[in-house]
Amino acid sequence: LPLAAERGMAVIVNRPFRQGALTRQLEGETLPDWAAEIGAGTWAQFILKFILSHPSVTVAIPATTSVEHVRENLLAATGPLPDAAMRDQMAAYVRDL
């Protein structure tokens, strides 16, 4: 990612949910209240906003078989994105689950 930034290369995050392993892993966990500050109402939105807010990332292409999930995932492209401090908080929260 730093190399991409240095060379001005676009980055596609091809499997943002690790083929669903990540969303399945977080399914039973409590989304923190402060996720509302960045407009993340679900774990999928939390993950996508974390990915999209990385300065080197251009786009993420989540796959889904569900229309409801398409709508949910598209909402992650709206509203505020986390800043660097919030990104650290998000990573620490998930790491400690």
Ligand SMILES: NC(=O)c1ccc[n+]([C@@H]2O[C@H](COP(=O)([O-])OP(=O)(O)OC[C@H]3O[C@@H](n4cnc5c(N)ncnc54)[C@H](OP(=O)(O)O)[C@@H]3O)[C@@H](O)[C@H]2O)c1
């Ligand atoms: N060109 C290439 O070489 C290449 C290689 C790999 C992948 N791809 C493409 O990249 C895309 C990503 O592929 P992927 O399936 O491997 O990985 P992914 O996007 O990381 O994960 C998809 C999984 O996440 C689940 N999911 C999606 N939205 C969700 C939500 N809001 N809440 C909970 N679960 C959610 C889906 O389940 P549901 O269906 O139930 O929503 C599915 O099981 C696909 O379009 C794929 O074709 C291309």
